[in-house]
Amino acid sequence: MSDLMLIVIANTEIATIPGISVAGASPELTKYTPPADVEYVFYGKPLSIDAIPVTPEGHPTPAIITKASYELANFAILPVRGGSILPPKTPYVEITDRFGKDFRMQPALENAKEIVQRAKLLGSQLERMGFEEVVIGESIPGGTTTAQAVLLALGYDAKTSSASPQNPQKLKEDVIEEGFRRVGIEKGGISDPLMAISEFGDPMIATVLGISLGFKKRVVLAGGSQMLAVAASLKALGEDLSRFIIATTKYVTNDKTSSFKETAEEIGIEFWTAMLNFSDSKFKGLRDYERGYVKEGVGAGGSVYLAKKRGFAEGEVVNRVEELYLMLKEKI
Numbered sequence: 001m002s003d004l005m006l007i008v009i010a011n012t013e014i015a016t017i018p019g020i021s022v023a024g025a026s027p028e029l030t031k032y033t034p035p036a037d038v039e040y041v042f043y044g045k046p047l048s049i050d051a052i053p054v055t056p057e058g059h060p061t062p063a064i065i066t067k068a069s070y071e072l073a074n075f076a077i078l079p080v081r082g083g084s085i086l087p088p089k090t091p092y093v094e095i096t097d098r099f100g101k102d103f104r105m106q107p108a109l110e111n112a113k114e115i116v117q118r119a120k121l122l123g124s125q126l127e128r129m130g131f132e133e134v135v136i137g138e139s140i141p142g143g144t145t146t147a148q149a150v151l152l153a154l155g156y157d158a159k160t161s162s163a164s165p166q167n168p169q170k171l172k173e174d175v176i177e178e179g180f181r182r183v184g185i186e187k188g189g190i191s192d193p194l195m196a197i198s199e200f201g202d203p204m205i206a207t208v209l210g211i212s213l214g215f216k217k218r219v220v221l222a223g224g225s226q227m228l229a230v231a232a233s234l235k236a237l238g239e240d241l242s243r244f245i246i247a248t249t250k251y252v253t254n255d256k257t258s259s260f261k262e263t264a265e266e267i268g269i270e271f272w273t274a275m276l277n278f279s280d281s282k283f284k285g286l287r288d289y290e291r292g293y294v295k296e297g298v299g300a301g302g303s304v305y306l307a308k309k310r311g312f313a314e315g316e317v318v319n320r321v322e323e324l325y326l327m328l329k330e331k332i
Contacts (some may be wrong), residue, residue, distance in 0.1 A: 002076040005135040009034030010083035010204035012100030015142030021225040025089035030141035035088035035297045037063040037139040038079040046158030047089040059293045062300040068305035068320035073310040083203025100202035103179040112198040116210035123214025137222035137299015140204040147229035149176045149200035155188030159259045165292030167257035219244050222302020224252035231269040247305040251295035274304035
């Protein structure tokens, strides 16, 4: 059957900690980012908020890459509400409407097992529909911190990326340490991934994990650091990782402030890299991708993977992004 990309949208209260996330112009606006991302891909503008999701410095959402690939390659996209505060104003499948809590004060999720079971059912239905492969992207501000917490709890010495070139690694570590103190553990203190996700994760991780468990054929985890937490959880549950691959961008794999390559190797999951290049762009907002801004999200790397699968080169995606950015420039 035709290629299918899922985009799981979710929120975590961790994103409202000042300095943790730049996936929105302010911590308060991050609650609108996930639905606005998928609305932009479909409609060319968000409907949930009257502004394109941008970083505080004004860099556009990576959904612009996903939209460019989607328009070029004409694959199907299905939004999945996996714990977003607001639903998207698009057709979507709902797994849960309960967003992640601040794990410094309380468990991140009360219903992790329920989320996984519902998402698993979705995955199994997609397999029954005849898909040989699904690509799963995400949009969740603050998700690199929750992913790092899950990876550390499971025993990986991981450092996740950031949408900013100034990765707030010290802040992430302080937040995670506070959460670990609440539970009374140190690194590697949890072996059960569902417990790690319940205590320190987010509903996106639980949703993607469930879909991946239910869909027994090839799964492309379209994202950066967050998908390492999914892969580590799959491994801990005894899944054969040979049917999984992470598709991301060079901005993640080249990030010196993260341990993406090392952690992927430790987990034992392969990854594919979209070699985008905006260094010759007419627009500073896009040239800054080469300086470490934004990096990944909304399945950007996975969308390029699908575009290449259908015969389009990275350069063609970049050219379409340029055209889309020109349309956006007046709105940013």
